[in-house]
Amino acid sequence: MRPVADAGGTGLPPGLEAAWGLRERPAKGPRPGLSVHRIVDAAVALAASEGLAAVSMGRVAKELGVSTMSLYRYVGAKDELYVLMQDAAIGAPPDPPPPGTGWREGLARWARAQRAVFQRHLWLLRIPVSGPPATPNSVAWWEAGMEALAPTGLDEGAKISVVLLVGGFVRNEAGLTADLAAAMKATGETPEQVMARYGRTLRLLADPQRYPAVARALESGAMDGPDDPDHEFRFGLERLLDGVQVLVERTDG
Amino acid sequence: MRPVADAGGTGLPPGLEAAWGLRERPAKGPRPGLSVHRIVDAAVALAASEGLAAVSMGRVAKELGVSTMSLYRYVGAKDELYVLMQDAAIGAPPDPPPPGTGWREGLARWARAQRAVFQRHLWLLRIPVSGPPATPNSVAWWEAGMEALAPTGLDEGAKISVVLLVGGFVRNEAGLTADLAAAMKATGETPEQVMARYGRTLRLLADPQRYPAVARALESGAMDGPDDPDHEFRFGLERLLDGVQVLVERTDG
DNA sequence: CAGTAACGCGTATGTCATACGCAGTAGAGG
DNA sequence: CCTCTACTGCGTATGACATACGCGTTACTG
Structure with missing residues (x-):
């Protein structure tokens, strides 16, 4: 039975x-x-x-x-x-880039494509994670990431780690964006207004004596400018790619 | 009223x-x-x-x-x-490192301390995120991260971005660890057994024709070795710090 | 000593995932 | 052609859950 x-x-x-x-x-x-x-x-x-x-x-x-x-x-x-x-x-990953594309450009495309998916389906980030990917499209994305790293000459273990690292970054950054979007929808404010309100609250609460570095950051105005919404993403991705590049150059150098 | x-x-x-x-x-x-x-x-x-x-x-x-x-x-x-x-x-962040500690060591300590907190309270990662940190200890951790970056000479905006980036990484990596721990608890297996089972499932499902790079990774045995549990964390952190270092050197160079 | 604000809590509502079992359906074997 | 049976859709029931509402009680203030 x-x-x-x-x-x-x-x-x-x-x-x-x-x-x-x-x-x-x-x-x-x-x-x-x-x-x-x-x-x-x-x-x-x-x-x-x-x-x-x-x-x-x-x-x-x-x-x-x-x-x-x-x-x-x-x-x-x-x-x-x-x-x-x-x-x-998440659907199928994008078509592979033209042959001869460098790993850096390939991985950046991969990250941007993944980010676009998250932004099209913000609810994706609210699904409680339960384990490693075991569905056809997840594996296909993984495949695409590994493929992008083929020109690096890194060993398999390192490639896995890099894909995990960049994928995690994209997910995380998209999560922050999604939070912002949720706050906007809830209060009907613009992104700038949300950030400004957050800055104001923090200025009110956080004693500059106890939190001098944070206070300096708040004073500097870095929090309330009309931020390019992609800025954090681009910044993080560049750092990440630079870090991987150091590894790649050390490996085959 | x-x-x-x-x-x-x-x-x-x-x-x-x-x-x-x-x-x-x-x-x-x-x-x-x-x-x-x-x-x-x-x-x-x-x-x-x-x-x-x-x-x-x-x-x-x-x-x-x-x-x-x-x-x-x-x-x-x-x-x-x-x-x-x-x-x-999350409690209070650790005491600041001795004066003269380099930013790289300081930031690494910060990341490790944060990771330790997550590992002590795995449930933290299951709490649905609702917005930017606005509690005393969250701000204190933020403060500590900003302080660690003081020797870099980066501008405030960049420091915020780096803290966000590294913090996100730690959270993400801890999340993966927590998933693994949950799977272990559910099935009563060791980490190696969990990974091995995952590898086996994937080998069964993922057609090597369609997923050649993944298949290669699986073949290489990189998935089923008795992995140092801290390996992914150390790997990711090094990449991240290398990436930040490139920025720091370019900025004050 | 009276007024009132803050307390603890009982009750009720509406939502949710899901176990269980029944009755109807359609293809397979005789 | 007929019966058997696996599989369908679904009604009902259970037990958790968050939380609105309002009542009686308490202890400080004027």
Whole structure:
């Protein structure tokens, strides 16, 4: 009495095996009126229009005109739906850059493309992380990152670490942007107003005696200028690439 | 009919103003049987022993032997409790390094100290981020980071960006570690076993035709070695510091 | 000593994920 | 052609959860 047929023997939840293209439709029973694909699409659309918080099993089902519990025939749990939403939203990585592109340019493109994905789906960053990527598109992005590093001559372990490092940076920076966007939406202010309000609050609270360096930073006006929204991203990416370059040059030098 | 006295005029929620030392105890009414401090302590202890998911208002109240709704006399909402827990857990930053310490060593110490905090309180990384730091200890850590960068001669804006960058890295890397720890706890495996299982799953799913670079990385054995748990952290930090160093040298050179 | 603000808390509401079981459906084997 | 059975959709129920509201009580102020 096997609970579910495990088509691939992967031990993966059924919805995920479906994402990898394993697990063909069984030939018995009524024709399914739903599909994992439709469910995930509805959930993604909902997250896009009303935020991740609006994505509840009941709400997704209502959107599809079915009952809540129907969904559980297709996804094992809500976390599984999250994973599938993630994979759907990140999509395929961009085409590889023209041959002969240097690793630095290639990695920068990769980072920018990933950032664009996060900005198109800000809710992605609100999904609680549960583990390493194990969906087709996640792996494809990883692949693209590794490929971009091919010209470096770094060993495999170092390439993995660099991809992890840059990917983490992009995610983190996008998270800050998403927070800012959320604050803007909540209060109806512009980015400058949000930052200015934050600076004002801090000036009020943070005693310059106790926090002299912070006070200096606040005084300098570096916090309340009309900041280029991409500035932090570009700054961080340049530092990161410079750091990797030092390693690359030391390795093959 | 003012809803609550806003002692500082900061517009901050009451629990937060308490954290900053504003808002003295009002001289009316019965003596409070609780305090924000005791509530936060109980919540932190609960998170430490049973994870952040165990921290519900009802559960914290039970731990304190009071009713659920009592807590709302001290914290305005659960998110506020989260913020206070965060501030309590990160605590004060370490003492500044001896004078004459170089910026690179200073920043590395700062990063390591921050990482130690996250590892002592893994639940910290599960708290949904809601905005920029506005609690005393967060600002103190920021202060310490800025101070470490004083010898660089970078301008204030660049110092802020570097602190943001390194802080984000630490947080991100700690998050990965926390995921690994969670997986270990869930399955009762060692870190090596978890990584090996992940590698096996990926080898099973990821077609080497479609993901050649990933396949190469898997083949190389870089994934399943008995990895030094600090390796990724050290690697990333070195890259980051190298990148910053390039900027510093270019600036004052 | 009266007035009042702050206290603790009981009750109630609405939302959520999800376990369980039932009835109807459609393809497979006889 | 008919029955058997795996699989479908879904109604119901459970137990957590955050939190609004309002009541009785307390202890300081004028």
